[in-house]
Amino acid sequence: MVEVQLAGRDVRDEKVLETFLQIPRELFVLEKYRYSAYDDSPLPIGYGQTISQPYMVAKMTEILNLHKNDILLEIGSGSGYQAAIASRLCKFVYSVELVPELAEFARNNLEKAGIDNVEVICGDGSIGLEEFAPYDKIVITAAIEEVPLELFDQLKDGGCIVAPEGPRYTQQLVKYEKINNEIVKEVYFGCVFVPLRGEKGFKE
Numbered sequence: 001m002v003e004v005q006l007a008g009r010d011v012r013d014e015k016v017l018e019t020f021l022q023i024p025r026e027l028f029v030l031e032k033y034r035y036s037a038y039d040d041s042p043l044p045i046g047y048g049q050t051i052s053q054p055y056m057v058a059k060m061t062e063i064l065n066l067h068k069n070d071i072l073l074e075i076g077s078g079s080g081y082q083a084a085i086a087s088r089l090c091k092f093v094y095s096v097e098l099v100p101e102l103a104e105f106a107r108n109n110l111e112k113a114g115i116d117n118v119e120v121i122c123g124d125g126s127i128g129l130e131e132f133a134p135y136d137k138i139v140i141t142a143a144i145e146e147v148p149l150e151l152f153d154q155l156k157d158g159g160c161i162v163a164p165e166g167p168r169y170t171q172q173l174v175k176y177e178k179i180n181n182e183i184v185k186e187v188y189f190g191c192v193f194v195p196l197r198g199e200k201g202f203k204e
């Protein structure tokens with residue numbers, strides 16, 4: 001998976017590649033998909049949601065450019081896999097999940113992987129997570145029409161937000177950097193994510 005799907009494409013960050021070798025994706029998929037754990041695709045995790053494609057997790061992590069003292073906010077815990085990968089590259093991850101059963105699934109998976117610097121919080125992450133703000137970096141792992149303003153308020157200066165932004169069925173992976181309190185946007189490539197729900201998310 002690492003050699004072909006990640007390094008074989010354009011994932012260049014050695015620390016990111018190394019982290020994928022340390023964290024078994026099979027711990028984050030449903031039992032019945034274990035044989036597909038290293039496939040080049042998202043997989044169902046129940047409740048209409050998916051664990052993202054490994055390449056997508058790698059690119060988002062690479063773009064976040066995590067540092068060892070960073071506090072990261074993830075919106076959409078799902079299986080906990082993205083949080084697990086990120087946790088190895090930063091200090092602490094707060095991860096918000098809307099579906100209570102998935103929040104529990106993510107917590108269990110993270111525990112199985114022996115990860116103790118991620119806290120999964122059940123709630124609506126479409127308005128961010130005021131409680132522990134500000135964050136060094138924020139990653140949204142579900143599609144959002146436009147990154148909500150609340151998230152920019154919860155981001156430290158010098159930090160960035162990485163998200164799949166756009167209409168319901170086709171988004172672009174984007175990064176917003178907050179530099180001297182100005183926002184600079186960079187667009188990467190087209191992608192399709194499950195929709196973010198909640199107050200600032202998609203309604204249908």
Ligand code: SAH
Binds near residue numbers: 096199
């Ligand atoms: N990062 C995950 C993939 C997430 S899929 C992984 O590595 O497996 C997107 C997740 O976002 C789903 O679990 C979905 O339930 C969750 N979600 C959707 N709307 C949300 C919201 N408003 N707040 C928090 N989580 C949300």
